[in-house]
Amino acid sequence: MAADAVAYPKAVLFDLDGTLLDSAPDMVAAIDAMRAARGQPPMPLEQLRPHVSKGARAMVAAAFPDVPDDERERWIPEFLDCYQRALGHHGTLFEGVDAMLEALENAGCTWGIVTNKPEYLARQLMPVLGWEQRCAVLIGGDTLSARKPDPLPLIVAAERIGVAAEQCVYVGDDERDIIAARAAGMPSVVALWGYRLDEDNPIAWQGDVMIDVPSQLIAADAWPGTR
Known part of the structure; x- marks a missing residue:
């Protein structure tokens, strides 16, 4: 390869919800099931959508703002159960994601997922998305002793695919994604x-x-460290 040639990163790690997958409709379906069980009407998708990347607790807090924190905390397992039933039924890949992943694969770039979603839920999505063989590593929010914004999940993901952290790029749509990447020594992409x-x-x-x-991100020169 010429000295001035542009190449993709050796490996790319992605956040899942809000980065690869528009999972908001599934999560809103879970919230609406919880509200229906309490005699409350559904909530508009656009009202809950901004909270999705903040996790289950943020979703439940946005849907039930008048409920005390300690009581909402006891509802988290219920939310996860409702979400599991809705998993993959309404959400879709963001437009352009599949073409972008195909471009990475064609260039010999390894890719994987580091998410704060519980691992068992993330793994259930892999066959739905057809990613069982494509995704090289999957780490969830409960896989290790720490989760993002701690850098540990990113560091372990890089170790599992055998690529140095500085040769990986992390892509995410939330501030904690970028904090984790910086602490791991990994270049980062903010998914706007x-x-x-x-x-x-x-x-x-x-x-x-x-x-x-x-x-x-189909273009190699869009990635950090490749210009």
């Missing part, structure tokens, strides 16, 4: 197409690059 609250400021996260849509 994901879920954000109005007060979130992705510029302040100081990722290496910010990308508007997944299809931009």
Whole structure:
């Protein structure tokens, strides 16, 4: 390869919800099931959508703001049960994700997933998405002793695929993704197409690059460290 040639990263690790997968419809279906059980009407998708990347507790808090924190905490298993029943029924890949992953694979780039979603739920999605053989590593929020924004999941994921952390790139739509990547010594991509609250400021996260849509990452020169 010529000295000035542009190449994809050796490996790419992705967040899942809000980065690869538009899982908001599944999660809202779970919330609506919980609300129906309590005699409450459904909530608009767009009202809950910004909270998805913040996790189960943020979703339940947004749906039941008047319920005390300790009581909402006891509802988390119920939410996860409802979500498991809705898993893969409504959510879809973000437009351009499949083409982007295919471009990485064609270039010999290994890719995997590091998510804060419980591992058993993330693994159930792999056959639904056709990723059982394509995804080289999958680490969930309960796989290890720490989860993002701690860098441990990213570091372990890199170790499991046999690639140095600095030769991986992490792609995520939440500030904790970028914090984890920086602490792991991994270049990062801010996925601007994901879920954000109005007060979130992705510029302040100081990722290496910010990308508007997944299809931009089909180009090798869009990735950090490849220009």
